[in-house]
Amino acid sequence: MSGAGEGPGHGLGGRPTTGARTRSIAEAAWAAAGRDGERNGHGRTRLQWLMARFGRGTVIGIPYIWLLLFFLLPFLIVLKISFAEFRIGLPPYTPLLEWIEGGYLQIKLAFGNFLFLLDDPLYVVAYLNSLKVALVSTLIALLIGYPMAYAIARASPTWRAVYLLLVILPFWTSFLIRVYAWIGILKNNGLINNALISLGLIDSPLPLLNTEVSLYIGIVYSYLPFMVLPLYATLEKMDIALIEAAADLGCRPFKAFLTVTLPLSMPGIVAGSMLVFIPAVGEFVIPDLLGGAGTLMIGKVLWSEFFNNRDWPVASAVAIAMLIFLVIPIVVFQYYQHKHAERAEES
Amino acid sequence: MPDLRPSLVAGIALATATTLATPALADGTLHFYNWSDYIAEDTIPNFEAQTGIDVTYDVYDSNEVLEAKLLAGNTGYDLVVPTGIFMERQVKAGVYQPLDKDKIPNLKTLNPRLMEYLAQLDPGNEHAAIYMWGTTGIGMNVDMVKARLGEDGPLDSYDMFFKPENLAKLADCGVHVLDAPTELLPIALHYLGLDPSSGNREDFRKVEELLMPIRPYITKFHSSEYVNALANGDICLAIGWSGDVLQAADRAAEADNGVTVTYVIPKEGTLLWFDTLAIPTDAPNPDAAHQMINYLLEPEVTASISNYVAYANANDTSKPFLDEEVLNDPRIYPADDVLDRLFPDRASTQAVDRLRTRLWSKFKTGI
Known part of the structure; x- marks a missing residue:
């Protein structure tokens, strides 16, 4: 991603400045595709034009709502199942929260599914x-x-x-x-x-x-x-x-x-x-x-x-583990890429 | 457990055609979820004409897929066709409603011996009726196998598959195995003279010793590709389901491509399974489902399905309507002495299932 603002004659203002820390692949692709804005010499990308027009909040909000509904929510459901235990029934796993006698709310998290993966x-x-x-x-x-x-x-x-x-x-x-x-x-x-x-x-x-x-x-x-x-x-x-x-x-x-x-x-x-x-x-x-x-x-x-x-719980644990092993290195990688780009720009 | 993915397209096309062809009538809709290629061409249209019920026919390709849907709930299906051992567990999970036997007078026509087998999975036969039954055995390309194992090779025996020296000779022409631990492991246990439904770790160790040496000679674990692969001459051996192999044999004969496929019930005996008709607890239209079960058990209807899919039904009164070549084919309707050597599938516990799946993974991947 270091190339986006490095070319001679391209102002720094051409780069989208939002969410610097969470620069994602989508943004990289956007940066790759959206450089015609820079080349026009206006120093404003389509994204910024939209922001000026509709306000920052709306523009940023739409993708976030999308992620919330179609990524975070399903992820949380899978995460929940990964801490449950198998049982024969509908659905085929135990509930995490249960009211027990005396008005206690009992939370049962089964870490066994994750330990099993290492086993x-x-x-x-x-x-x-x-x-x-x-x-x-x-x-x-x-x-x-x-x-x-x-x-x-x-x-x-x-x-x-x-x-x-x-x-x-x-x-x-x-x-x-x-x-x-x-x-x-x-x-x-x-x-x-x-x-x-x-x-x-x-x-x-x-x-x-x-x-x-x-x-x-x-x-x-x-x-x-x-x-x-x-x-x-x-x-x-x-x-x-x-x-x-x-x-x-x-x-x-x-x-x-x-x-x-x-x-x-x-x-x-x-x-x-x-x-x-x-x-x-x-x-x-x-x-x-x-x-x-x-x-x-x-x-x-x-x-x-x-x-x-x-075994839905173990299957969910596999999915969560895969996501963690995959997402963490990518986030780290992106973070350093971004740092590197910033340093390159400063110098 | 019939032919799967290749015919999925045809199944969907058929389903769409039947849905389009029939206007929605007052008696509502029946959502029928069945194995693909597991019904005669005129079964559904005739039912619709007879009852005025609009049938939405949908197909699946494995018990596992059906089960995952049922366990998630709210499938919207009124009638499904699980295999015995899966049905047993699903009954325990509360997936199915008891059959209203008064609405299915044709239940009486089902063979008592087979229903007794089924009662081991569903006590009192409360929840399910037998749709079709069959065996898991050996499908082979006769010429290719004979060329490699010799005319007097063990062509009627599981030795062909379980003995590494034999399977090694077949590896170059292709060997497919059902990706179904619930079928192959009981067969392996039985081959070793052990209890097919054993959950004993020591027994599983013996099975592992049997299976690991033949692992390198298996081309693929898959539950549907072998039908086309056998018919096209791409593979020479498959451990598969009786009717599927016979369908492959038919296709090869029709294509006239010089490939001769046959199905063998090995002399050691093999697994006998049932596909059953059952109604989910949350079925939107259980009345229509009962009507459909009764209709499917009519002697003429069930015979026409058997004639078409090459699987045996459990309805003795259907025999007059069966084609000669189906009724007299010992691979579809085994003789009594062969029947005695078959063993029915039995349910297992979750712990045993995990052992089975783990051993199966090891067999497939070596890890």
């Missing part, structure tokens, strides 16, 4: 494995997505629209069906294997489906647009004059890319990577359809806690 290596291993899969997928998506975004950003305006449409087009088909289609492509009797066999390159089908390979193909394929779009937004707004200046000063193209383009596209890289990484950690459908017998991811563990064991 059994299954959960830790599944979590680490999910992180690994998500990390590798994000890197692959970045390696594929960056050149794509770069090419789109440098294409002529007519082609740019076509390319962007091609990136977005798959969303018009259901996610599930697109993942399912990969089964037809990768299976023993599928497109790739049949093509290779008919070309005489192989005798017996390659095991592609239900392997780590097919898992990565599925995740990278599904989340690639989330990498490409923020990257495109940053790269497209980048001033081509900067590269020309670097070339004029005798910088080779590759060096210019490393020292100018790459740092300036950092907000896009961070936003894209987060948008791929976070959903990939909890991914359930893709490992279920394309993964192999031994694919262990936290989403699948959560499923079996909830459905096979029908």
Whole structure:
């Protein structure tokens, strides 16, 4: 996010100044996309214009109400269940609060669910494995997505629209069906294997489906647009004059890319990577359809806690633990990113 | 427990079609939640024509999904089709209302021996009637398996699956296993000569010793993909549900793709399960649900469903209406001596379920 205000000729006033401490990925994406405001030289973004018009409170309030209703409230319900205990009944867990004899309100919090997660290596291993899969997928998506975004950003305006449409087009088909289609492509009797066999390159089908390979193909394929779009937004707004200046000063193209383009596209890289990484950690459908017998991811563990064991409290504890392990590093990361950006601006 | 996801689309299409085709009538609506591909094409339209009740037909793909919905409450469903052991636990949780037996005269037609099995799960048969029943066994691509295990290989035995030296030979052509610990672990226990419903840790250790060596040779744990995979010749072995495998065999025969699929009830005996009709406590229209149960148990109706889905029903009076090839297929209606070797599914406690799920996770992932 350091790039948002660093370019020469861009006033500091161009950056949204709200919620400095809670700068989120959404904001990074916003910053990446909203820089045309800065380039116009007005020094005001659309956000600030809205604020001036409708008042700070309303503009900030709407997303907060949204988060409250659709994030915090469900989170609190899950948190509540994670402290309950299993029982056979409707609902299948015990209440936390109970009036007992003599007018006492009894609060029972079962921490056992969380301790249980540490007891059994299954959960830790599944979590680490999910992180690994998500990390590798994000890197692959970045390696594929960056050149794509770069090419789109440098294409002529007519082609740019076509390319962007091609990136977005798959969303018009259901996610599930697109993942399912990969089964037809990768299976023993599928497109790739049949093509290779008919070309005489192989005798017996390659095991592609239900392997780590097919898992990565599925995740990278599904989340690639989330990498490409923020990257495109940053790269497209980048001033081509900067590269020309670097070339004029005798910088080779590759060096210019490393020292100018790459740092300036950092907000896009961070936003894209987060948008791929976070959903990939909890991914359930893709490992279920394309993964192999031994694919262990936290989403699948959560499923079996909830459905096979029908132990809602432990399932909730897994969900809460996942959220904590995922959110805390990201918040810390964002905090330091922000600090770093502030320091860069001060100097 | 019939074929799942591939036919989900068809099921939804059918459901939509039936809803659209029938105008809402005065007798209200029945919300029927059933396994996908588990009913004949004309069952619902005929019921609607006969009673004037508008049926909303919806499908699911696993007992676990049904149970999660029921436990959350307020599903809006009037009639659901849980498998025996799940129904047992759901009854305890208070999910189902007792059947009003006066409204279902056809209950009397159900086979007493099977209803007695079911009574072990639902004492007095208070809450559920048998819809269909079947077995969990071996589905295979005959030619591929014979090519690898030989003509005189153990093709009628669980040795084919549980012995690592046999399964190793099949690994290259693909092995699918139902992702259902409640079915596979009792079968493994039974194969070892132990009590299928055992909750004993020592017994589970023995099962673990049996399962871990065959783990590397299993391509996938999944409860629905094997139907298409078998039919297309993508895999050569599946531990699956009888009717599903037979449907795969039908599809392969129809496609005429050179694939021959067959279903085997292993000679060691295997799991016998029931899918039951039950009415949730909070059903909005229990009257219509009772009517539907009675209708589904009519000899002709139940026979037409069995003919279509290749699962046996429990209604002896339906036999005259069954197709010859269904009635005489020992894989659908096993002979008495085979029936004696089958064991019914039994409910287990939460603690045992956790042991099972944990062992299952270990079997699947090695951890």
